[in-house]
Amino acid sequence: MSLEFIPTRVFYEPGALDYPLGKTLVERFKYMGITMSPTTSHNRITGIPGNTAAAQYREAKRTLVIGVRRSKTFQSCKPSAHYQLPLVTSCPGMCEYCYLATTLGKKPYVRIYVNLDEILGIASNLIKERLPEMTQFEGAATSDPIPVERYTGALKQTIEFFGREPNGRFHPLGFIIAPIFRFEGWQEAYRQLMERSAEELVKRAPSGWSSEQLTLEFISHRFTSKAKATILEVFPNSSLPMVEDERKFKYGQFGYGKYIYQPEEMQEMKEFFQDQAKRYFPLAQVEYFI
The missing domain is CATH 3.80.30.30 (pyruvate-formate lyase- activating enzyme)
Known part of the structure; x- marks a missing residue:
């Protein structure tokens, strides 16, 4: 059985098409024959099927949303790091226990953000604000970015980013x-x-x-x-x-x-x-x- 995450349906913000990654992803999923639907906001998704909460939860885990992260604020990430690095939100896992049940609710669809350069730019500014101290970021606090890495390349780009930041660190192994x-x-x-x-x-x-x-x-x-x-x-x-x-x-x-x-x-x-x-x-x- 394949463990690769292949979404059943994909929603995308029209603004995501203004970014190269957004265009690439929309074209890729269309080519794969996956149902595509525009949405006004990655935070408000309607149209996920299911007659019960359990069914809607399962379908949400099979739903991918391509969006633009507009917030300039990073949440704190005590005690593991100084800040969360928002590469992805949620994951396709079906764990009965999930500490994100409080924040993501009953429809925890997977969200990826195509404006990664802007997100890393915010991280760079936060690093500068704390100089000369070291600033550490956690990239999986509200997600598991690995299942969608084959689509986004976000982890690769992020690791390379921290390789160039003498006072910034990604979460240690x-x-x-x-x-x-x-x-x-x-x-x-x-x-x-x-x-x-x-x-x-x-x-x-x-x-x-x-x-x-x-x-x-x-x-x-x-x-x-x-x-x-x-x-x-x-x-x-x-x-x-x-x-x-x-x-x-x-x-x-x-x-x-x-x-x-x-x-x-x-x-x-x-x-x-x-x-x-x-x-x-x-x-x-x-x-x-x-």
Whole structure:
């Protein structure tokens, strides 16, 4: 079975045709025989089929929107980076748990932006504002850009951009283990995950590469009330642990509250993953546990 992302339908903003990439993509998808429809805004898409929330969700994941990102503002990206770099929004994955359920809602269609030079220009200005400090950007905070890279080439262009920026950095190579759940036998399950990750990395790493260049990030499971409602509507048979009374309520950096594990549970998880990191990736940098 092919894992390539081939959209069922494509929407495009007419303004996207003012950019070479926009023209190329529209012509390419027309040639592929994919249904094409103009839209006034990449933020407001109508016409995604489906008689139920679950069906609309599936169809949204098969929908690609070609747009122009007009906002000049980049969101913060604590604690992993200084800023989000908005190359893409959403992804075609069908994960039952997704931390983007709060922001993307029940129709998380995939959006790509054709004005990449302008987006990288904003990044360049942000780098200059922070001189002489280093400024780091996260390119997958609200998306997975890899499935659409074959169409956009955005990651390639972005990596080359940061190669020319002495005070700008793209997110470093590493592992993000998330979401981390507590369940019967969770320690052994995650130990095996860490062990296998280390083994596979040794097999596949290029010659001369060292794990001291690796970063590790650990994110425990959390959910918002909105995300829970969306998940249960889209996946009515979900077995995700989302019982508010078992969690601690905490406000996040974007102003809405979330339910996280209790403090003593968080501490146990943090100590466990710190120990596993030392065991399997002794030279790696643990960026954070949240």
